[in-house]
Amino acid sequence: MLLTPVDNSAIVAALAAALDGGPAVLPLSADDPRAGELRSAMAPGEPTLPGTAVVVATSGSTGAPKGVELSATALRASAAATHERLGGPGQWLLTLPANHIAGVQVVVRSLLAGFGPVLRGTRPFADAVRSMTGPRRYTSLVPTQLVRLLDDPVGLEALCSFDAVLLGGAAAPASLVDRARAAGVRVSTTYGMSETAGGCVYDGQPLDGVRVRLSDGVISLAGPTLASGYRRDPVGTSAAFVDGWFRTTDIGELSADGTLSVSGRADFVINTGGVKVAPAAVEAVLAEQAGVAEVCVVDLPDAEWGQLVAAAVVPVDGSSPPLVDDLRAAVRARLGGPAAPRLVRFVTALPLRGPGKVDRSGVRDVLRGS
Structure with a gap:
């Protein structure tokens, strides 16, 4: 049985309960015209895989949407590894939709740190930042958001007050990252996907417990943050998750010190x-x-x-x-x-x-x- 909240406040409450063993959550967005289609495809009345806390519905831009089932254990492991990498638990500002994995993890990290996440909503970025009360402050952005904040003096000043800013969701040009760091933003690039409970490689280095390997250039990932599988899709699950590894559709390279660089999708040339x-x-x-x-x-x-x-x-x-x-x-x-x-x-x-x-x-x- 899946709860299907459609606004950020309801999603936060449902995720808090799910992390403590409550009903699994399928977060949706009321602004998404496909919300009804996704709800139907995920069959909320049917059982989830054992231990599932969240089902993240992928966009399905290249076919039928998939539901990635994540356990509370995987979500907690990801949040703990993130805080360990960034310097300690803190409060998070939610600037992303909470129905996607990046938004889900912002909520989870803040809840597990003992704070409610700050929901930006429609407020100006700087106003939302001023309402934060945590001893350490974090947020997660996509490249488009970062570009706009860098061009806004008030927004940039607020952004520089964060202890860390995660940048993911799409490939970030090196020039953008360099510009942000030169402006005083403590930005870290992330690589991951719904199947890995969000970003699991920061600035090219895997989080603690995460392993990376390449096969013919294709990236595979393993560790405690992996999803349990795909909802109602045992064939797809067995094909993608093999012997504790998730085979991505991305190609990359590993340097001598283990730094991962992602070149693009293996299936897109x-x-x-x-x-x-x-x-x-x-x-x-x-x-x-x-x-x-x-x-x-x-x-x-x-x-x-x-x-x-x-x-x-x-x-x-x-x-x-x-x-x-x-x-x-x-x-x-x-x-x-x-x-x-x-x-x-x-x-x-x-x-x-x-x-x-x-x-x-x-x-x-x-x-x-x-």
Whole structure:
């Protein structure tokens, strides 16, 4: 049996009970047009896996939504490892939707630290920060939120007061992280997913108890933060969770000191004229260029090349964007001619889905002009 709260206050109360052995929670958002579809797909009246405290419904952007079942043990282990890495328990400011894993974990961490999380709601960021009372203060952001706060002097001042700021939900350009740290923000990048109870690798280093391995470049993760499996999907569970390891769909590299760098999705490459191009690599180069705030690279169908490399770019200054030829030249110099985007379009914002994740289907629509 699943409780299905749809507002942040109700989700907080339900999560507090679930952590202490109460009914499992399927957090939803009243603002999500798919809330009814997700509730139906997760079948709240049917039993959960043993020990389940939370079911996180994935966005289902590439197919039917999945329900990731997480135990209270996994949530507690993740929260404890996070606080250990950051310097001790503290109060958290919730700026993300509480129906996604990043928001769920903000709530869980704050509850387990003995504080209620501060819910930002519609308040200005600085006002919400001023209402915090914990001895240590933390928050979790997605890159788009960080960009906006860096551009807001009042918001930036408030952000600099945090003992740590976690940055996840989407790949963060190194230039953005460098800019934030130069401004005095104590930011740590995170890597993880619903299946690992959220971020489990901080600044490339696994949290205590988390293990990382690569097989043909594909990342697998293990440790006490892993989910129990997928709701009502024993086949999918047995395929993804094998011998205590969760096989992701991401590719990466491990340095000699064990630092993990994530290159992108193993199942997303662009085949242009017979040459395979990794969109994440192109995005990384473009994001480093002067005048680029955000970027997303996708494929578009093309009669001659099969697929085109296409880029949607949010400029720092919309009235004076960087030169397209300069952007292409930077990619060509680093990654070779086939990787240079044949189409570049400047946009005011990237379409999003979920907490800061870029909607690549929406980007394709934008680039097609639809």
